[in-house]
Amino acid sequence: xxxxxxxxxxxxxxxxVLQLFIQHRLLSKADIAKQSSLTFPTVTNVISDFIQMxxxxxTDNMFTSENxxxxxxxxxxxxxxxxxxxxxxxxxxxxxxxxxxxxHEVVDCIxxxxxxxxxxxxxxxxxxxxxxxxxxxxxxxxxxxxxLGVGIGMPGVVDAKNSTFRRWGKLYHFYDFYKTFDxxxxxxxxxxxxxxxxxxxxxxxRNDPDFSNLFFLSIGTGTGAGLIINDRIWHGNMNYAGDVxxxxxxxxxxxxxxxxxxxxxxxxxxxxxxEKRFCVDITHKIPCSEDxxxxxxxxVVERFLPMIYNLNYILDITNYVLSGSLIDYLGDVVFDCTxxxxxxxxxxxxxxxxxxxxxxxxxxxGIVGAADIALGNRLSAILD
Numbered sequence: 001x002x003x004x005x006x007x008x009x010x011x012x013x014x015x016x017v018l019q020l021f022i023q024h025r026l027l028s029k030a031d032i033a034k035q036s037s038l039t040f041p042t043v044t045n046v047i048s049d050f051i052q053m054x055x056x057x058x059t060d061n062m063f064t065s066e067n068x069x070x071x072x073x074x075x076x077x078x079x080x081x082x083x084x085x086x087x088x089x090x091x092x093x094x095x096x097x098x099x100x101x102x103x104h105e106v107v108d109c110i111x112x113x114x115x116x117x118x119x120x121x122x123x124x125x126x127x128x129x130x131x132x133x134x135x136x137x138x139x140x141x142x143x144x145x146x147x148l149g150v151g152i153g154m155p156g157v158v159d160a161k162n163s164t165f166r167r168w169g170k171l172y173h174f175y176d177f178y179k180t181f182d183x184x185x186x187x188x189x190x191x192x193x194x195x196x197x198x199x200x201x202x203x204x205x206r207n208d209p210d211f212s213n214l215f216f217l218s219i220g221t222g223t224g225a226g227l228i229i230n231d232r233i234w235h236g237n238m239n240y241a242g243d244v245x246x247x248x249x250x251x252x253x254x255x256x257x258x259x260x261x262x263x264x265x266x267x268x269x270x271x272x273x274x275e276k277r278f279c280v281d282i283t284h285k286i287p288c289s290e291d292x293x294x295x296x297x298x299x300v301v302e303r304f305l306p307m308i309y310n311l312n313y314i315l316d317i318t319n320y321v322l323s324g325s326l327i328d329y330l331g332d333v334v335f336d337c338t339x340x341x342x343x344x345x346x347x348x349x350x351x352x353x354x355x356x357x358x359x360x361x362x363x364x365x366g367i368v369g370a371a372d373i374a375l376g377n378r379l380s381a382i383l384d
Contacts, residue, residue, distance in 0.1 A: 004104070004207045004231065006376055013038055014383040017046045021056060021078040022102060028073035047076065053382070054082040054146075081107065084145040085378065086135050086187070087371030088152040091194045091220060095127065097134035098364060099142060100371035104204050106364045108141060110134040119168070124177035132180045135187065148382070149188040151374035153197030153366050155222065157239050160191055190374050194366060195242060196233045199226025201369030202321055205361050213317050216360075217244065217304065220324035223266040245270070249306055265307070269300050271326050282329045290333070297330050297337040305341055312355050323360040335359065
């Protein structure tokens, strides 16, 4: 079975040992020495450090080797809740804050529905307080774990190294807008684009080598995507990778329009555009007829499927995940519509396409991805 092993655990002695515990949870020193390239004395030293750190503990289980010879060995168990990180996923007007352990399990979660799409410092400050209040609540509710840091998946073009993000063409510094984190918050904070975080969480929770490369498309209050290549987020040179809301399916180079707004994918298929065009209320989850769902699905699929078709040949990615409030609203109808059109394309194609368009595996993918980013930034320092 494929086990998702983050890049921050792929090197150094302690990382190798922790990787094995995450895979198997229950091991002896002999098991570790056998399954790694480490010597027994090195394993012993690492285990001593891990016991002192609380990462592993001895069990009462004793066993001998497979042939029944040799000394009995003590089995050691991973304490998956010894350390944890908090993931914050902020998409549209929905805020989710969760506590994640070493096995990428969300132990506890707090949800907020916010009736604002932040555009002013005051609105960002309200969201900032919600985030820090929820994080503090989770820390206090779980004194048995050491919380290492907080990862935040947030809208916009995010430059994690410089703690900046770009929205509506303007550049903001994270702590200038999320001021509560700067004032009274003690945990280290790491930021990432919200859909990038969700794409990473999708890869982690699927734990399948076929999903080491995937394209995660979210259609909600905005339209965005996350691209995973070899288990890693692909950011591009300027952190714009996945900003598919700016994509244009058609562009007449002879007669250029005054602006590109009407040609942008986001302005065609985001929730507000669909609500206006089809007279539905997706924001408040007011049901509509199956016939209208079918019409909306045909309209939406007609606009995003060419992009998926082209990416299949450009990047040779098989798995495409659809998520977001519009996808939730349309449900199976949008996937049935997508699969039907994909079959038509595959019949016409000279080279058979290998494309799967599927729903997201879990609603926690954004939390898991954001928390894993914090874990990667903090755990390596602890292991060192």
